[in-house]
Amino acid sequence: MSQAPVKVAVTGGAGHIAYSLLFRIIAGQLLGKETPVELRLLEITPAMKALEGVAMEIDDCASPLVSNIVMSDDPNVAFDGANICLLVGARPRGKGMNRSDLLAANGAIFAPQGKAINDHAADDVRVLVTGNPANTNTLIARTHAPDVPGSRFTSLMRLDHNRTIAQLSKKTGVPVGEIKKVAVWGNHSDTQYPDITNATIGGKPATEAVNDAEWLENTFIPTVAKRGGAIIEARGASSATSAANATAQHMHDLMLGSPEGDWVTMGVTSDGSYGVPEGLTFGMPCTTKNGEFEIVQGLEFSDYGKAKLAATIEELEAERAAVHELGLV
Ligand code: NAD
Ligand code: LMR
Incomplete structure (x- = not known):
């Protein structure tokens, strides 16, 4: 292992998601x-002592991949030289709350962190925001990092992508590995649009495998979009391991490449594709390689899909206006 270590910053290191994520990273699931x-x-x-305990457990895994652990309560230190920043x-949210609450x-966390990334991270930095509301927090962080190309900031929509695949597999009985090209458009919120128009299930068009518009609109989409809330109701706490899994997968695929013949959903800065206003952080299907992504182009929308897209755009525009009011962008 002669390669120089990659500096991976993780925020919220003593939290629930990090408690799964860090051990995936040191097992090689990130890079x-x-x-x-x-x-x-x-x-x-106040959480530094708990963080020390997490670092002791990382030590006790004796992972050959860990070259060093730095702990800090100062973003300027934590992001110093970082090649990858996972903003967790x-x-x-608790029971009965929306993520936008x-x-x-949370928005106030991401302005100083964006600035610290701007001032201290490595020139090749890639940033992924998991902390909610993830899309608009990404917009805030990016706004405060004017020297970092906007495309380096992405938000987590992979959990929604995975939830989409899982629900389709349950419905059809086809293994998850044979479900390709699903997409989740828009916000990581109840307005998201999980879209199977271009998907295949066991090699067949998904729209043939699941030829049931009533189920798609009234069961499948709400189940995927409201899954986070259902987990909070059932568990009494928000999803943690599935979020860590998705966080690691998102950055893994961004750096090492999306699967051949498939695509991944990421929250990316809109360049105006599909009529999404520029600058919103928006869930889109992407192919990825070597730390870069391309938005999949040329996809068609039904009238129903166009209405779903418009609703999630409207919500993200409202969130952008709200954080503007708060002086965060
Ligand atoms: P948690 O409360 O268990 O952990 C959060 C940790 O962040 C805590 O240890 C806290 O001390 C720390 N923290 C708070 N402010 C900080 C700051 N300014 N700098 C550094 N650390 C800070 O929460 P969790 O379950 O790990 O969830 C973390 C976030 O991820 C939440 O906002 C949650 O809603 C979100 N989430 C997002 C997705 C997604 O798909 N995007 C999925 C699940 C959870
Ligand atoms: C999720 O989707 O599980 C997370 O965003 C947590 C939440 O608040 O729903």
């Missing part, structure tokens, strides 16, 4: 089993 990592963990001051640390509480 492969040959790439050593330096972990740079950020927490708020933020308050989760977190905008004021």
Whole structure:
């Protein structure tokens, strides 16, 4: 393992998601089993002791991939030289809350973190925001990092993508590995549009395999879009391991490439594709390679799909206006 370690910053290092994510990273699920990592963990001051406990457990895994662990309550330190920043640390919602209820509480975290990334991260930095509301937090962080290309900031929609595949597999009995080219458009919220128009299930068009518009509109889409809330109701806490799994998969595929013959959903800065207003962080199907993504172009929308797209655009525009009011963008 002669390669220089990749510096991976993780915020909220003592939180629930990080407690799954960090152990996936040191097992090679982020960058492969040959790439050593330096972990740079950020927490708020009162959680530093708990963070030390997490670092002790990382030590006790004796993973050959871990070259060093840096812990700090200062984003300027945690992001110093970071090649990859996984912005997980933020308050989760509780029962009965919408993710957008977190905008004021969590939005304020992402302005100083964006600035610290701008000022201290490596020139090749890639940033993924998991902390909710993830799309608009990404917009905030990006706005405060004017020297970093906007395309380097992405938000987590992979959990929604995975939920889409899982529900289709349950409905059809086809294994998840044979379900390709699903997409989840828009916001990581109840307005998202899980879209199977271009998907295949066991090699057949998904629209033939699931020829049931009533189920798609009234069961499938709400189940996927409201899955986070259903988990909070059932578990009493928001999803953690599935979120960590998706966070690792998103960055893994961005750096090492999306699967051949398939695509992945990522929240990316809109360039105006599909009429999505420029600058919104929007879930889109993408192909990825070597840290770069391309939005899949040329996809068609039904009238129903156009209405779903418009609704999630409207919500993200409202979130952008709300954080503008708060002085965050
Ligand atoms: P958690 O409360 O268990 O952990 C969050 C951690 O972040 C805490 O340890 C806290 O001290 C830390 N933190 C708070 N402010 C910080 C700051 N300014 N800098 C660094 N660390 C800070 O929460 P969790 O279950 O790990 O969830 C984290 C976030 O991820 C929540 O906002 C949750 O809603 C979100 N989430 C997103 C998705 C997604 O698909 N995008 C999925 C699940 C959860
Ligand atoms: C999820 O989708 O599971 C997370 O965003 C947590 C939440 O608040 O729903």
